[in-house]
Amino acid sequence: MTFSLAIVVPAYNESDVIDIFHARIGAVLDGIDATARVIYVDDGSSDDTWQKLSAIASADTRAIAVRLSRNFGKEAAMTAGLDAADADAVVVIDADLQDPPELIPQLIARWREGFDVVYATRGERDGETRLKKFTSAAFYRVMERLSDTPLPRDTGDFRLLSRRAVAALGGLRERQRFMKGLFAWIGYRQTSVVYHRDARHAGTTKWNYWRLGNLAIEGITSFSAAPLRVATWVGLSAAVISFLYGIWVLIKVVAWGDPVRGYPTLMVVILFLGGIQLLALGIIGEYVGRTYAETKRRPLYYVESRLGGEPPVA
Known part of the structure; x- marks a missing residue:
């Protein structure tokens, strides 16, 4: 046919x-x-x-x-x-x-x-x-x-x-x-x-x-939407790790004392958390940018x- x-x-x-x-x-x-x-x-x-x-x-x-x-x-x-x-x-x-x-x-x-x-x-x-x-x-x-x-x-x-x-x-x-x-x-x-x-x-x-x-x-x-969920879980994991690390630092200071020698550790923590935040913002930005493009029709x-x-x- x-x-x-x-x-x-x-x-x-x-x-x-x-x-x-x-x-x-x-x-x-x-x-x-x-x-x-x-x-x-x-x-x-x-x-x-x-x-x-x-x-x-x-x-x-x-x-x-x-x-x-x-x-x-x-x-x-x-x-x-x-x-x-x-x-x-x-x-x-x-x-x-x-x-x-x-x-x-x-x-x-x-x-x-x-x-x-x-x-x-x-x-x-x-x-x-x-x-x-x-x-x-x-x-x-x-x-x-x-x-x-x-x-x-x-x-x-x-x-x-x-x-x-x-x-x-x-x-x-x-x-x-x-x-x-x-x-x-x-x-x-x-x-x-x-x-x-x-x-x-x-x-x-x-x-x-x-x-x-x-x-x-x-x-x-x-x-x-998996990247957004991944960013959420990575951020939550980083927060938990930072919280546990803070408790460990507090216990160490109370139990044994601690001279001021934590600059490298402090920088590592700041850079780690900053990197996680920028990654999450970048992922969110991808979705926001696509939403913005769609709204212009x-x-x-x-x-x-x-x-x-x-x-x-x-």
Whole structure:
């Protein structure tokens, strides 16, 4: 039975690979009995990604190119693509070809079995350092422990969503977006397809350890209050230890006397308690900052240009 399919592709400075990606995704779509659209979202690229996407949209009637007014980040770019998608099934995939487009028919097959979300779980991972693999695995396992909404392990954004799953995501307009968590939070029937992740085909990754660290903080603070509880327990433990130490100092002075030689101990105690307080304030500040950003209710993104397909409905 013929169905409609939309492929959402966020792209940021992907000039080196975008033509090859479109050729491969086109070959995949040729073998699928579906009315297909490929929605490219240029997230304010500084190279000639937009020029190449414009050419693709002009040459291929299945392609739609959307350009955001600036770089809003991958999470916002994915949201823009999902907002533009109107199909029975929607696939989200990166343009760097680490996630193979040839896996899409397998995702569709599982969706036809009645699943609303079919996510691709990484098995083998080429082109990544041991440190990158370790930190990635550690992040998913920490999130599994901390979050009230368990995230599937070793799973990125590459997945298929049913129409009602996309509609559910469309109702989540929070500004501090962690899409992997939102995909899991909506629930519905979800399953996985394990695949071999290739090395990046061309270009360089945009995700250095600084950005990955910020994304990890975003995920933890968006889907868990555990850091606040940890700060509470650490503060309580420090207070108890300080109280017991104070009693010990008092007993020692009363029983044996004590010349004034406690400067190093005093400094250690002050620095310890000061460090604990600053850590707790930093954690609280992360949550307060996110609350402040949400209260401003700014739009998630602005579209500068759109080529191909039907004009968007206001």
